[in-house]
Amino acid sequence: MGLEKVIHRMATDVSFSERVKANPEAVIKVENFDLSSTEMAALKSVLGKLGSIDLTSLSSPQLLDWYKAQLLDWYKGQLLDWYIK
Amino acid sequence: LVYKIANIDPIEVSQQINLLLEALSDSGVCRSFTNLMHQSILAEAVETNDSNYSQNTSGLSWLELPRLCCQAMGGDPKISAGITAAWGLLYTAAHTMDTIEDNDIADPWWAHLGSAAAINTATGLYASSTLFLLELFHQGISYPIVTDILGKFHQTILMMCSGQHIDITRKKLSLDEYWQVAESKSGSFFALACYAGARLATNDTYILSRLLNFGSHLGMLIQINDDAKDFYSLLIRRNGKLNRPLCLLPIVYTMEVSSPEKCSQLHEVLEKFEENPTRILEMREILEHAGAGLYLITKAEQHRQEAILSLDEIDIEQTIYNRLSDMLDQVSLLKKV
Numbered sequence: 001m002g003l004e005k006v007i008h009r010m011a012t013d014v015s016f017s018e019r020v021k022a023n024p025e026a027v028i029k030v031e032n033f034d035l036s037s038t039e040m041a042a043l044k045s046v047l048g049k050l051g052s053i054d055l056t057s058l059s060s061p062q063l064l065d066w067y068k069a070q071l072l073d074w075y076k077g078q079l080l081d082w083y084i085k
Numbered sequence: 086l087v088y089k090i091a092n093i094d095p096i097e098v099s100q101q102i103n104l105l106l107e108a109l110s111d112s113g114v115c116r117s118f119t120n121l122m123h124q125s126i127l128a129e130a131v132e133t134n135d136s137n138y139s140q141n142t143s144g145l146s147w148l149e150l151p152r153l154c155c156q157a158m159g160g161d162p163k164i165s166a167g168i169t170a171a172w173g174l175l176y177t178a179a180h181t182m183d184t185i186e187d188n189d190i191a192d193p194w195w196a197h198l199g200s201a202a203a204i205n206t207a208t209g210l211y212a213s214s215t216l217f218l219l220e221l222f223h224q225g226i227s228y229p230i231v232t233d234i235l236g237k238f239h240q241t242i243l244m245m246c247s248g249q250h251i252d253i254t255r256k257k258l259s260l261d262e263y264w265q266v267a268e269s270k271s272g273s274f275f276a277l278a279c280y281a282g283a284r285l286a287t288n289d290t291y292i293l294s295r296l297l298n299f300g301s302h303l304g305m306l307i308q309i310n311d312d313a314k315d316f317y318s319l320l321i322r323r324n325g326k327l328n329r330p331l332c333l334l335p336i337v338y339t340m341e342v343s344s345p346e347k348c349s350q351l352h353e354v355l356e357k358f359e360e361n362p363t364r365i366l367e368m369r370e371i372l373e374h375a376g377a378g379l380y381l382i383t384k385a386e387q388h389r390q391e392a393i394l395s396l397d398e399i400d401i402e403q404t405i406y407n408r409l410s411d412m413l414d415q416v417s418l419l420k421k422v
Contacts, residue, residue, distance in 0.1 A: 003387075011374060046382055
């Protein structure tokens with residue numbers, strides 16, 4: 001457990017989010033988050049796909065475009081409905 | 086019917102299911118009851134194959150798992166037919182009980198009969214599942230293998246009951262409890278399909294543990310999918326019915342990480358959601374500002390990667406590896422790169 005704390009902080013703190021995106025391992029270590037190696041690998045994989053998207057603005061057109069490009073169709077459909085409606 | 090979905094000789098399958106049902110009738114089980122069991126198996130087999138997960142793939146179905154894992158260990162796929170049937174019957178029984186216990190919408194095959202008849206049918210399916218496993222003795226499978234598989238089936242049922250007990254006796258789960266319940270209910274069930282299929286062809290404990298692990302992570306991915314689907318689709322339909330929302334992953338996560346004020350606000354929205362579904366926008370804002378969508382995506386990615394690692398640690402034929410990894414891609418939230 002620990003991934004949830006990292007993601008919550010990323011979703012609420014732009015500066016932290018940018019630092020994690022730039023160097024996840026170093027930031028997680030410095031900030032003392034308790035992530036397993038598999039959580040870290042998954043986080044890096046997702047962050048690699050997120051690029052420069054601002055996570056604190058989760059209904060931004062930029063993020064919606066990311067969802068359209070990256071998510072499986074069934075999930076994308078539901079998630080986009082959720083944003084649009 | 087169950088076998089047919091799993092791409093095993095449909096004639097042989099129909100014959101075996103019919104033989105089982107006839108044998109039950111001959112032993113005093115009334116025809117209307119065996120017909121009802123037949124309907125439930127058909128309904129679940131169709132549902133399993135037509136679910137959102139498999140629509141955009143080549144008809145893959147979870148019922149293929151025992152056969153693929155048997156083949157992965159060099160076993161003859163035909164000998165896995167009994168395991169597939171037993172696991173498929175267990176799937177149907179567990180799904181039926183879960184639907185009733187969660188107060189979900191009744192499946193068409195029992196909607197007109199009511200939940201009491203459905204519970205009774207599910208009990209019949211549990212018994213039939215064990216009868217299929219006992220048939221393995223007559224198919225030349227050795228005593229130690231059959232008893233091991235029988236034991237694993239029943240240990241898994243107990244594990245699932247234990248997870249379900251926590252799930253249905255709590256109104257709210259912590260994130261830690263959520264993952265424990267998911268592991269007990271979904272992870273262990275899909276691990277069973279992989280273990281039992283492979284066990285027919287190997288007793289190598291390392292290989293079996295890798296396939297167990299693969300199945301467990303697949304099951305966790307399926308659970309994340311189910312929660313995402315339940316949550317988002319219920320809200321989109323705005324039918325005002327969210328059964329035990331504090332046990333659904335997006336909400337459990339948000340409650341775990343949010344401030345007490347935000348948690349209270351979310352509580353209030355959930356409590357009054359049936360009266361005022363327009364508060365969906367408020368709920369959306371709370372969840373997404375907590376990063377719920379990103380958390381689900383990342384956890385799904387974690388389980389996908391762990392499942393792949395388990396497969397990579399054993400030597401299996403490429404075509405079977407691809408089929409198993411395709412199953413993961415059906416339930417990963419992110420597209421395959």
